[in-house]
Amino acid sequence: MKNFKRITALASLLALTLAVSACGKQGSTDETAEAENTGDQKAVVYRTLDEIKESGTINIGVFSDKNPFGYVDENGEYQGYDVYFANRIGEDMGVEVNFVSTEAANRIEYLQTGKVDIILANFTVTEERAEEVDFALPYMNVALGVISPDSNVVQSLDNWSADDEMIVISGTTAEKYLIETYPDIPLQKYDSYATAKNALENGNGVAWANDNTEVIAFALQNKGYTVGIPSLGSQDTIAPAVSKGNETLLNWINDEIKALGEEQFFHANYEATLVDTYGLEFQESLVVEGGQVQ
Amino acid sequence: MLDLGLEVLSKGNNMLRLLGGLWVALKISLLSVGISIALGILLGALMTWKNPVTKAILRVYLEFIRIMPQLVLLFLVYFGTTKAFGWDLTGEMAAIIVFVLWGTAEMSDLVRGALISIPRHQYESSEALGLTREQIYFYIIIPQALRRLIPLSINLITRMIKTTSLILMIGVVEILKVAQQIIEANRMSSPNAAFGIYLTVFILYFIACWPISMIAKHLERKWR
Structure with missing residues (x-):
């Protein structure tokens, strides 16, 4: 009898845990489905261009340990090819840049939750990723x-x-x-x-x-x-990415990349950040100017 | 002499940055430890109740937290709450919530174990002496349980301090992340810096955890 009681207790516990986890799962799939369906009407996770400008700060996710693309120097300052571009974005938008240290494994989550406005963490454009986030024009090969x-x-x-x-x-x-x-x-x-x-x-x-x-x-x-x-x-190319559907910001970045192409900005960026590692001879094969892949 | 690349520590603010990272890790873990111990003792005492409903709820909570890897919990709380409820928690806040949830669950089970390990005759003898229920717990059971709890909870506390190395995944720059940043920033100039920096991180973690072990040893001796 005692054994029987124990077994039923155990079984009900198991059932309860399963029920809880099943609920959790169902809840989350429903929500994502809903968010996709209703799109703009439902709570928008991202901030539009105007909202970013109004707040005065843009959150940009970069690597903090990928020398020479995104890293932190001995004075605690962010440096690198991606960071150089991020700083220019902040300057041209007229806002402060708040760098967020991201990892390869959490870059998409940061955009999906709007915890950063742009990812500039050496993000290679792939078809799978393009379903989760919106890529702007490329800036590197x-x-x-x-x-x-x-x-x-x-x-x-x-x-x-x-x-x-x-x-x-x-x-x-x-x-x-x-x-x-x-x-x-x-x-x-x-x-x-x-x-x-x-x-x-x-x-x-x-x-x-x-x-x-x-x-x-x-x-x-x-x-x-x-x-x-x-x-x-x-x-393959490397491009900035924004939250899915954030068109105002995406368009601004695309215009910015095109405009920067006229002053050969990414060549200057290469000479400032990558030349020590790669030398000048690979400049043309690595840099993408104005979003135009040669 | 083996080249440990220790010279990178004296570059710029590198050593200060490492210590700052240690402070971030300690701040989050010690705050969580404090809250977890208080809540854990409370829940642990509740777990010894005969009430089947509280027992079942606490059991499910404990098993859920115990089965989930801490990294999953961190992602759930940091990104999940934003997706589901639109809360914008900072990385530090999310880390503290996860560590408190985890620490409380494990602590409560330790407390439960310590409480039920007190032999029945202790309760019965106290009753025979005419002590009230509160008196039995306060004067007889809790002092004995506390002594048994110390070595167990030290394990948990040091484990919580070390697990802060996971919070770099939710954007909190703590000691390990600073170490990786320093190593990578000097990849070309000091390729051996990884050894020296990780050795320094090891020593810093040790300095942080060692006093806790010493306090525990002292308490155990004092309360014998």
Whole structure:
């Protein structure tokens, strides 16, 4: 009898927990559905351009630990390519910029809840993300790059010899791209940046494919290596993002990017923030001016 | 000598920034610990009641908090409340709410455990002496339970201080985030700075948690 009582107690507890969690789930899906359906009528999470101007402060989400795009210097000041642009936005809009430190994993949530007005955290434009947030015109290119020792620079992936192996880091876009586009190239996969770096230095593979910003920085820091292919595969772009539906702000940013193109603003930005890491020769392949991808 | 890249600490305000980050972490955790202990003792005492309704409610609350990873709770409170109710909580506020919810749940279970671990004959002997219910708790049970509670709650308190490393996910710049910022900002000039900075963070956490252990040890000895 005692056992029976215990079992029923346990079962009812379980049922209750399930019910609670089910309610929670249902509630949230209903709400998101509702928010999408009614759009503008329901509580709008974002602030329009006029509301931002009125408040005198714009909240911009940037990385605080991605040198040289968004980082904090030794005096506690935000610096970098993204931050340089953010400061110009604040200046031209006539408002103060309040920087919010974001992580790769929470950038979309920040926009969906209106806790920031713009994300300028090296945000690569993808189709999945474009369903959650609105992207403005791009201001930077990102692609893959291939680095190899000076003694045997790999400049093309065509006519690949089956004896040569390519170094990649597992789970990166480089790995995915090579498997899909060049299935004949044998890959040597490593789990981390450090092990892949060792493999290249020890000559385990003939070349290393990774994000082009990474390999370019590597070649500049380590003598004896050349980026034979600075831009490979699908050209992705990096763009500012705003909350879904925030048209006034989106239009303002697009106009701003176009206007800045006339004064070559992003070239100046590159020279101020990225030149130490990447050198001048990659300026044209990385910078997007006036929102026009070449 | 191993290059730990410690020179980056003397650059600009870096050391001050790390200490500021430690202060943010300690402020949030100690405030939450204080509230959690008070609420936890109250709920823990309620848990020992025979009333099935309060028992069931408290049980569900405890299990819910215990099962949920703290990171999920942080996201739920920081972003979820904005989506659902339109509340605009600051990161610090959301962190304190989550830490209080978590600390109270775990603390109440510790209190419950300490209370029921007092042998029955303690209650019965007190009743035989003619003490009232309040007197039994105040003079006999609580002093004994408190002593059993100390080592358990120290575990919880230090765990709460260390878990503040998660709040960087909701935009609160605490010691670990400052450390990452310093390491990344000097990635080119001092590639080894990660070792030195994390070592410094370790020492700072230790300095913050060690006095708590010492106080606990002292109390345990005093109340023996």
